[in-house]
Structures are given as structure tokens and as C-alpha cells.
Amino acid sequence: MLRLPEFEYAAPTTVAEATRLLHERGTKAMLLAGGTDLIPNLKRRQFRPELVVALHKVEALRGIQERSGRLVIGPLATLAEVAAHPAIRSQYPALANAAAMIGTPQLRNQGTLGGNLFLNTRCSFYNQLEEWRNSDGSCLKAEGGKCQVAPGGKRCWAVSSSDTAPVLAALGAELRLVRHDDERMVPVAALYRDDGINYLAVQPGEMLTEVLLPVAGTWDRTAFLKLRRRGTFDFPILNVAGAVKFGAGNVVERISVMLGAVGSTPMAIDAQKLFAGKPLDNAAATAALQTQAGKRATPLPNTDASHVWRKRMVRVYTARILKELAT
């Protein structure tokens, strides 16, 4: 049976206590929320933390509530809770759908929204047991060595595989990040960096305490599409999220489209410039958006399915998200 490595364990009850532990132990400490990402990664020895800081006793990180017209989601809200929440389903169906399509029912009962936003980037050379990785020189992201996907280059191409990140980025949601001695708000899109190893733009010792959705009515429609080969279990091999606000005459006033799982970071496609003042079914704008998306996406052979096909699917799914937003 695969087992966890030994680690010290702490279960703080407050954010202050948790951030203090992070501050004191630095990179040797890791946070445990639902564990659906961290536990398999630990079993595969992708990390070897000295201390695991379990967050389940921090009540302040739970729950979904309305505050000043905004929905505020605690990062420990499970994906099942996000998927089922009536206000999220009515105001931001794309988020509920994305959460509902992650993993399996058991994983959604266990996994959290915060965990999905911080989901470790994935790569079929990296998400392997230690012996497998080390049998041919390991990889940049694990023990170092060379990138097995693009051996010539210096960067890591592990894939951003979160389903909620593109949605929250498209919606313009914000995150509250707290450190032992300060805190800040960042837009979700600013959480990520295009680097498979250092994929999060967070400061040492920072933790997520709140996910703030935009005020109701910011968007008229939101949509989410996920490409995977099976209707369950699978991580995305491409996802697309979109949000639109219509102006008078049913033309686009504001639009936001994000691509996920075709690079190390969720990617914004500049739909606003192409669609502002035009109807969503504008053929020239659609074609231009498809071209742009196709250029941005960098699928490589480190996930399920052929990367050439995934690249082709970027165009198809870009057109489809517009249709979803229109209906």
C-alpha cells in the first residue's frame, strides 16, 4: 500500500496561528485543506514537508456568505458545497458547473475551493512515483534535472489544471491573502505565474482566507466548458470560462474569456477588444478570438490525449463558449 511520509502535524484553530506557523517554518511547512491534491503528492514524494498544517479547525475559513452585495466564499468550502450553493448556481452558474465537474463526488466532498485554486500544476512526467521519476533523470519540478517535456528549454511546462481558476479569473473575483503581519487583496488572475514550478504569485508565508465574487449583476451570463475524455475523474485537458454583460440592443458591453489547462497558467483572451459593441454571434470577432486563443494556448505532450488535437480543440471550444454565453 502506498503510504505517506512521516511529518509533524499541527491543527491550528485561527488564521493567526496558521500564519505564524508558516512564518516560523517557512518552506518546510505545507498547508492541508481537503488533501485531495496534497495527499497524493506526498505519497508520490513530490514534496517532503517537515510540518503539515491542517486547516480544518479554522472556522473562519469555512462557509459561503453574502457581504456588502458580494458572495464571499471561505477557502475551506468544499467543491460540493460550491457546486450546490443556490446563490452561486443562480448568479455564477459557471463557477457551480466548474466545481461540479472536478474529480469525483468523493473528491468534491473532500476537496476545497481554496485547494483547487492552489492546485499544484500537473505533468505526466511529474505526477509519478519517486522511482518512476528517478528512473530517467527525474524532472525540473521534482528533484531537478531536466524538463522531460521540452528537454532543450530551461523552464517547467507543468500544466495549470484547476477548473475553478479560469472561471474565477473570468468573473474578476478577488482573493484575500494573509501573512503573519499583513494582508492584501489580489484579483484571481494575478495569483498565477506562467511557470510550472513557481506557478503561484504568492509571498512566502501567505495563505488564502477569502474568495470574493463580484457584486451580483456584474455579469449577465457566465459559462464554463471542460474538455476531458471521460465524464468523471479526469483533470481538464482544456477548459474555457466566459462571462458577458450585455448593453442596450443586445450587444456586448463587457466580456471576459479565460483558457485553462493549456499552459502553466490560466490565460486571458482579449475578447473585450474584439466584441465590445458587437453581438456575441459576430462571425469576424469569433474567428479572431479563435485565432488568438489558438496562438495563446501551448498544449504539450504532458497530459492525457494528443497535444496536437488539444490545440485544435482550443479553437472549437473558444467558439463554443461564445455560443454558451449567448444561450
Added chain:
Amino acid sequence: MAPKTEYAVIGGTETKVDGLEKVTGRTRYADDLSFPNMLYGRFLRSPHAHARIKNIDVSKAAAMPGVHCILTGKDFPIPFGPLPISEDEHVLAIDKAIYVGEPVVAIAASDEATADAACRAVVVDYEELESYMTLEEALAQKGEAIHPDHRGGNVHKEVPLEIGDVEQGFAEAEYLREDVFYYEGNTHMPIEEHACIGVPEGIDKVTLYSSTQNPHYGHRLLGKVLGLSPSRIRVVATPVGGGFGGKCDTFSHEFSACRMALLTGRPVKFTLTREEVFYTHRGRHPVLMWSKIGFKRNGKITAMYFKSFLDGGACGSLGVASTYYTGALQPCSYKIPHYKFEGVRLFTNKPVCGPKRGHGTPQPRTVMETQLDKTAVDLGIDPATLRLINAVEPYSKTVNHFRITSCGLKECIEKVVEASDFRNKWGKLPHGKGIGFAASVYMSGAGVPQYWNNGPHSEVTVKVGRFGEVQCLTGSTDIGQGSMMVHASIVAEVLGLHTRDIMVLNGDTATTPIDLGSYSSRVTFMSGNAALQAARRMRDQIAGVVAESFGVTADRIEFREYKVFNADNPEQSMDWPDACALTESKLGAQSSSGNYTPPDLAGPYKGGTVGPSPAYTFTALAVQVDVDPETGMIKIEKVWCAHDIGFPINHTLVIGQVEGGIYMGLSEALLEEMVYRKNRLKAPSLLDYKTITVAEMPEIETHLICTNDPEGPFGAKEAGQGPLLPAIPALLNAVYDAVGVRIDEVPCSPDKVLFAMEEKAEGGAGRYGPKAFLEHKMTSKPVRAPRPAEWENGNEGRMS
């Protein structure tokens, strides 16, 4: 619906005898067992595909607290294999490692973590050798052969066979086609990871509890490799949490657990991790195939020439049989007047391929059935009719000399055509929707054992006790197919009891008589016949005693509803326990035995022993799909299947086997593949090795065709493997019907469909698949055999 019968138990839908224990979590699988003082074994495995082992330094590991036993290749000098003709396997690598994941060092320690840590402390000095990861590389063999002592180098086995005169057959043809096809390898993926425990008994004996399909063959090989008298070894097959052929061979962990138990005097458990299960493999061979087939314009087949290249992985396993099987059953579903087959199996530096559900026959079946579909389109004959024109007939000889007895192929085809409304759908559904058809044949048990012997293939003992308790002892193993229920049903039917009155004890080489194992769809037919004979003998013994007490002749005694009757005067009866007690008081302890040995059905040529079976099942199947023309993604909408079961011993079990087989076929058709990147398996995990889930599973409509086989127990034939076969080609044919492209490759992934559609849109053939077959000159002497006498004078095989 279960058929109406005159039987009390047979053909019914009773809950299987081990059903409740399984659904309540009470069944104890191998890893659920533990013994006092138990040690835990782990392997250090090779990180290299092909490398000389220059030195193994275990000193650090040996010094670790909690480490009790360390074994390396030199502790197991005797090579082995399930087939005596290819004994090329070692428990632990000796001199060189031949695939990534091959066990090199075995360590037993007080707990798993310590054993793992100790494995990491071992230092192995390797010198990498040229590795052969593809058919092309293996054939070119630029460096040392994988098995340097093997006569053919990396060519493990060649099978050249010609029956009749294919050139003449092709000359008579009015339509000829040649196709090249590649079928990727895949694996069994049982949900239970392999596990076993070696338990020392006394000072010089050992019991192996193991998740194995074939305890008898394991018993034989353990004796050979461990150098122990068989009387010192007992193999107990624990309930198997999924087999599908993957737990047929005897494995390194089984040999190691026994040896370590004997050395340490303590029980030693091995439980493989999921990744290790992938390396243990013995799964479906990747096969590159070429097939030429000739037809008359009216659709009659005139000749077939079939070539296969099997990528065998690093060892022989059952690969010689697999090679023959890629050529054995083509003439058994359709009448082929002239037949030529050339099969070649190569060694490659990959985990070992072997028998997976359908053993060597799904690959050629897929080629043949897609060829028939292409032919149907070209000749303007609908695919079902084309199959009916060529279908083999009951009581006939195939051109390769196999005896067909009961045969419901035509009924199966007609049933599926009717149920699916095939003729009104094929070629007529809107673009994107399609329906595909295929048919197939499979064996009810192999005609010869894996090692040569004259003993029965199945032996069953029935014991009856003083209180009327009945035990049925069989060496067969229940791998989920329901063999315990099959035995209980047969014995209960004969003795007029309920299945719950029968205690089935199985798969224990010390207490149950020999059965060759749960493979080759043999258990219902062979062990079922042995159980039937044993139960009848028991019935006769009891009937004799009871008849005497009733003052009638034994032939007037009937057994029904827990009673023994005088048929002519049902008032004169005796409760079952009283009849048992009476018999015991007159005759002593009551046991009876039954045996089954299949008739000698071998074809009169070298290799004519692979493929003959006492009975064949036939299946027809249609698949309806919805293909997304923008993505190539395939949604399976519905499957219709008709299977010639002979007669179902238990209707529920048979439907379960049919549905499970179709599921597995569809899963390999769409998704499953063992893909390597350089030397490493790409996806040794349940997340990344894709199988279809409940979300993809279509509705299945199953019809059973009852042909009452004359030699099967109660007319029964197999169900476990046959229904898998047509699912794969039927799906590919449905994709063609939906979007007009031919995917000559399995799995049929969406990228292949999309690329073929794009090629077609650009004016190409609309095909995805291999372009050419491999060039290879056979060194083995061609085997030529005459056609059976039944094929003379235009008789097409019918037996008089």
C-alpha cells in the same frame, strides 16, 4: 428474461452463493488476511529497460533494523515460464534486467515502510544496454538480444501455416482487399492489486495464499523453482478481486513470499502497489496485422491470408499460445475455403504480455470484422447479410480442422439485426450518428493443458455428511465470474437441493482435486461437467440405498425439494438428511468424484492444438454511436448483443458476464492503451490509464440464444470472453457509419477520428492507421496441412 426450463435451479436467477458475503464486505481477499508475526515483502525494481547488473550491494539494507530477509537473482537460479517451451523468466533479475519495473531485489521486513526504505538502501550497479521498445527496434536488433540464449534472438516465435491453397482461393476471388491494422496493447487493471502471503507450516512446508486464477499451475511452478517436493507446498487461491487473465501466471511475489517464509520461519506478505500491477501486466499484446481476403461478388469468402506481429514484452509467458491465437479463430466464425497464417512474436524491453480476456483473438477479430464491413460497403451487401452468407454452420469442421458442434451464429446475427433495427439504420442515420455490426466466436476451454500431461482437466469431489450437508470440492477459482455458483447450481440440481445447501470449497491444492484453473473460459464447461458427473454418482449411491429401503429399483428414485422420492408413489419419500444418514449407515463415508477430459480435437498439424475446444460460443453485436464532427469524440448510445450460450447455468451470472465483456471491449476500443515514452510506461495509474466509467457506459440489450450444446453441462457453454470480441470492431464500424472514416487502429481516440475526417475533407481516403506491414523473412519451416475431408467436393465443412 431467463428461459423457462424443467429445471429447479439451472437456468434460474438465484443469488449466487457468495453474493451476500461480497456485498457485505465480509469476503477476505488476500490482502485482508494477516497472520501473527507476519513480515512484509517489497521489491526493488529495475529503473532500466535493458541493463547488465554488474553488482548488487545490499549491505546497508541488511544492516537496517527490522530487515529480516534479502533475496537477489542468485537465490532463484531456475528459470521458469507457464509454458514449458518458453522458460525464460526469473523470479529476480539475474545478470541483467530486461524491462523497467522488473523485480531485482526482494526484501522482507517487520513493516512495509521498513522494507521500502531497505529497498532504497540497496545499491545496484547497472550498465545500460541497447533497448528494444518497438517491433521495429526488436526486429532490427542492433545490440545484444534480450534473451541471448534464445535461438531466434529477439524473435520469440514464428508460426507459418497454410491450409488449402490461398493462391488458388485468391485467383477465384472477384473482390480482393488488403488491410493493415495496429492494435495497441492494454492491461487487465483488476481493482484488487495482486497480493499473497507465504505461511510456513511446521519446519519445511509452506502455504501460499494468493490472489491467483491458477493455483494448480502455481503449485507446479513453485515446486520447480523453489526445488521443493510438491507435497511440501500448498497453494490456496483467495477470492480474486478481478482477474481477466492477469492473475494466470505465477509471479515473483508468489515465489519470493514462499521462499522468504521458509527462510525466516515467519509469514511473509506481498501486496503490490498499483504501479507494480502495471509492471506485472501479462496483458493484451500490441499487434500489427496485415490481412488479405478474397470474395466472390455474391459475398462468399474465397480465401484469407493473415499476418500478425506481436509485441511480446520481455518474456515468453503464454505468448506462444497468444501467437497461435492471433490466427486460430478466423476460420471458426466464417467459412474460409483456403487459409494462410503467419504469426511472429518479438521480445521487447517492456512488461510481459500474456493472456487478457479474449487471449490473442480480439486483435485479429477486429481486423476481420472491419474488413467485412469495408467489403460490405464495396459489394453493396449489408454487413449483417454478408456475415450470414459466410457464417459457419452447426456440426461442421472449419478449414483449420476445428470441430464445431452447437452453433447459433446465424440466430445471433438475426436477433441483433431485429433488435437493433440494423437494416433500417445502417447507412441511413444522419451525419454524426452511426450503427456498426460485428460477430465473433470463442472457445469453451482450451483443448490442451499448459504443460503436457494425461490427467483430467477438471476433477470435482462431492461429499455428503451425516446431517445432509454437502460439500463440492473443486480446484477452480472464483474470479468473480461465479464459478462457485455454477458448481453449487449443478450439484443442487442433481441432488434436488438449493444452492445454499452446497458448500463449495475451491482453489486449494491440498484439499481440492485438480482443476487447471480459471482461464480460457473453461470452468463452466469442464469443471461443470466434472461436477455433474460427481453429483450424479453421488445421486446414484444414495438412490441405490433409498431404493432398497423403498423396495423399488434405483431408477425410480427422484431427488426434489430436499426430498428423495419414489417417482411412482410420491407419498413414499424421505427427507434429504435422512437419506444421507441412511446411505452412510449402509455404505460408510460418502464421497464421489467426477472428471472431465476434453476429447482429442487437435488439428493434424504443428500448432493444431491451439484453438480446438469442445464447444464454441458465437456472438453478434451492434453498436450505435454519436460522433461529434468537430471534436471526434464518440458517445456510445446503445449496444445490442446476442450470445449463443448453449444454455445458461444461471441466467443472472451469464448476463453479468456478457455486460462485463462488452464493457471491457468498449473500454479498449475507445480508451485503453499501454503507451511508453522512451523506456517508461507513460501512465501506470488508475487516473491516467483511462477506462470507461459509469458516465460513458451505454445501455446494453442482451439476448441469449440457447443451442443446448450436446457436451456442455446442461447444454452450457462459455460467456466470460466471447461477448468482448465483437464490441471493438462493431464500434469502429459504427464510427465509419457515422462520419465516413476508417480508424484502422485501436484505441479509437478522438484525435484519430478528427484527423481522418480532416484528411477526407481534403480529398484523402479518410483513414487513420498504419501505412505498412513489417518486412520479415520467416526462418521457421512452413507448416502445410490439407483441408479436412469435410471440405472436399464443395461441402464447406459440414459433417455428415
Added chain:
Amino acid sequence: MKHMALTLRVNGQDRQILVSPSKTLLEVLREDLNLTGTKHGCELGECGACTVLVSGKPLLACLVPVAQIDGAEITTIEALGGPSNPDPLQVEWARLGAAQCGYCTPGFVMSAKALLDGNPNPTRDEIKEAISGNLCRCTGYHKIVEAIENVAQQQQVSKVINAVTIASRQTTAVEVRD
């Protein structure tokens, strides 16, 4: 590493254990508490064989460090019913042959149990969704879906019908057809 004293409430009983915090619930159930009805097929959250209920919700025991569920109510297959008093789900599961090799079965049954506890009248799609985190390699899933559907229907027809008679010689599931 330092061991922790924990109290787990398993199948209605408080169980005191002293374990390393890096042990998962799966290891504790199978190895410390000898509750081997909970199976394992991957230990990475990829098969569903180790599904148990934690506070009524199906979770994967292989992904839960046991320290994280100190005090929670854990239900395993052993609590659902034994061969002499099976749950209606178990009876129907066995009757339809929805357990072939039976290895994935405990995990599936726990997923199904959680579904019916929370939604006594699920649609076929809801049933499929509820078991979409469990892999089966034997059955092709049909009989599993059918078993759950039948039990839901039985319970809808009459809440009373869960009487299961195990006579010494015969098992009879009381059947109700709609």
C-alpha cells in the same frame, strides 16, 4: 515521529488509537481496527474502492490523514449490515449479480448508501452521478445502477419494505414491482 492519541467514532463505537499523524484513515481501518471490508485499489484517490462515510458523506479513506477527522462519525461497510441482516441495497446488489469479483463493491455500496440517505428518490442520472467516483472492472456498471434504482423504488412504494428473510434454506428479497 510523535504519535497522537485520537478517538475515532467508527460504526457507532468510540475507538481510541495511538498513531502517527501521517497514517491515513484507510490504514487505520484496515490495519489498526481490522475492518478489512474497506478496500484499496490505488491509494491515490483514483478508484473509489476505499469509500467510507464521514459524517454521512462519502470520502476516500486513502486521502484522509486520520488526525484530520478526530472525533468525526465514520461508517464503513461493516456497519451497513452483515450476511444475516443485510441492508436492502446489499440484498438487491447480490440478487442482480452487481458484485462479480466483489472487490470494488464495498466502496460502491457506501456511495449508494450516502445517495439514498440524502435523496431517497434519485433519477437514473443522479444514481450514475453518485457512483461516478467508483471504478468497477467486472460488471459494466449496469447491474449496479439497476440495484440502486430498484431499492429506491422499493423504498418509495413502501417505506416498510425492508424486511429480508433469511430462512435457513432460502434467501428471499421481498420484491415490489411498480
